[in-house]
Amino acid sequence: MLEQITNEAKTYTKEGKPAFYIPVLALQSVEQFAACIVDENGNYFEVGNTDELFTLQSISKVINFMVACEYHGLQFVLDKVDVEPTGDPFNSIIRLESTAPGKPFNPMINAGAITVVSMLPGKTAKDRVAYVADFLSRITGSTHQVNEAVYCSEIETTHRNRAIAHYLKANDYLLCDVEETLEAYIRLCSLEVSTKDIAKIGLMLAGNGAYPLTDEEFITRNTAKVTKALMTTCGLYNASGKYAASIGIPMKSGVSGGVLCTVSKGRVEHLEGKLGIGVFSPGIDDIGNSVAGMKFIERLSQTYDLSIF
Numbered sequence: 425m426l427e428q429i430t431n432e433a434k435t436y437t438k439e440g441k442p443a444f445y446i447p448v449l450a451l452q453s454v455e456q457f458a459a460c461i462v463d464e465n466g467n468y469f470e471v472g473n474t475d476e477l478f479t480l481q482s483i484s485k486v487i488n489f490m491v492a493c494e495y496h497g498l499q500f501v502l503d504k505v506d507v508e509p510t511g512d513p514f515n516s517i518i519r520l521e522s523t524a525p526g527k528p529f530n531p532m533i534n535a536g537a538i539t540v541v542s543m544l545p546g547k548t549a550k551d552r553v554a555y556v557a558d559f560l561s562r563i564t565g566s567t568h569q570v571n572e573a574v575y576c577s578e579i580e581t582t583h584r585n586r587a588i589a590h591y592l593k594a595n596d597y598l599l600c601d602v603e604e605t606l607e608a609y610i611r612l613c614s615l616e617v618s619t620k621d622i623a624k625i626g627l628m629l630a631g632n633g634a635y636p637l638t639d640e641e642f643i644t645r646n647t648a649k650v651t652k653a654l655m656t657t658c659g660l661y662n663a664s665g666k667y668a669a670s671i672g673i674p675m676k677s678g679v680s681g682g683v684l685c686t687v688s689k690g691r692v693e694h695l696e697g698k699l700g701i702g703v704f705s706p707g708i709d710d711i712g713n714s715v716a717g718m719k720f721i722e723r724l725s726q727t728y729d730l731s732i733f
């Protein structure tokens with residue numbers, strides 16, 4: 425059945441387009457498709473090149489939020505960023521102006537994510553990136569480098585994010601200066617991961633912060649629960665409601681074509697219990713979600729009844 429679901433999803437790879445607004449990502453081949461599912465006993469399902477590297481992009485927002493909550497405590501973060509979905513595009517600026525006092529609605533949209541990055545530990549942008557990359561490595565067992573080509577191509581063209589960051593600074597939501605915050609945010613978006621790494625992050629979240637294969641705790645249970653709630657309500661932007669209804673599991677997408685999913689309890693063929701899922705297919709839709717990736721997860725959830733509802 426998993427082979428059939430995979431083959432069906434692959435027929436959608438050309439329905440999406442690479443992220444045109446980030447020059448290096450615009451060159452990605454949309455025909456790529458990889459998926460990895462890992463369960464609490466260390467069993468894997470893999471299709472495609474699950475070791476191939478791609479950039480985190482907005483999946484980094486989940487990791488940054490977890491790191492900030494663990495370092496400062498959840499309330500400190502929520503004093504600066506709310507937990508409300510917007511129904512707006514991920515890089516929308518409108519609510520910073522239209523809704524006093526201009527507090528970012530949630531950490532999954534760019535405004536909230538940029539605010540969270542400004543509170544990460546470290547004296548410089550590169551210190552902040554190193555701190556998060558180390559946290560990530562402890563979960564995945566891999567080393568994670570910034571893809572400098574992707575970083576350079578985005579930092580030179582990130583006009584909307586620069587406008588968002590200046591609004592946030594004007595409203596006193598940034599804890600460090602605009603350019604340093606943007607450098608850290610775009611570098612974190614450009615951190616390279618594999619589909620297998622993404623699945624391991626999902627498995628840690630399925631364990632409510634403890635990695636089921638080692639019982640090592642990476643984040644508190646409360647941080648894990650709030651993170652999964654945000655993924656479910658905000659993780660796919662103005663399609664979050666649609667996918668909560670049709671798929672019903674916590675997910676976070678990135679414009680490079682990655683999707684992170686976490687299942688607290690499920691059974692998929694020989695895999696059972698807590699599950700982490702990573703998918704990669706660079707063809708994204710207008711909202712920024714991988715078309716083939718979402719089709720794979722949708723068929724998986726519907727076939728194996730993975731919805732939390």
Ligand code: DON
Nearest residue numbers: 481482514613677678679712
């Ligand atoms: O800030 C940006 O626009 C990108 N670096 C990340 C956006 C993104 O991944 C949106 N998620 N689908």
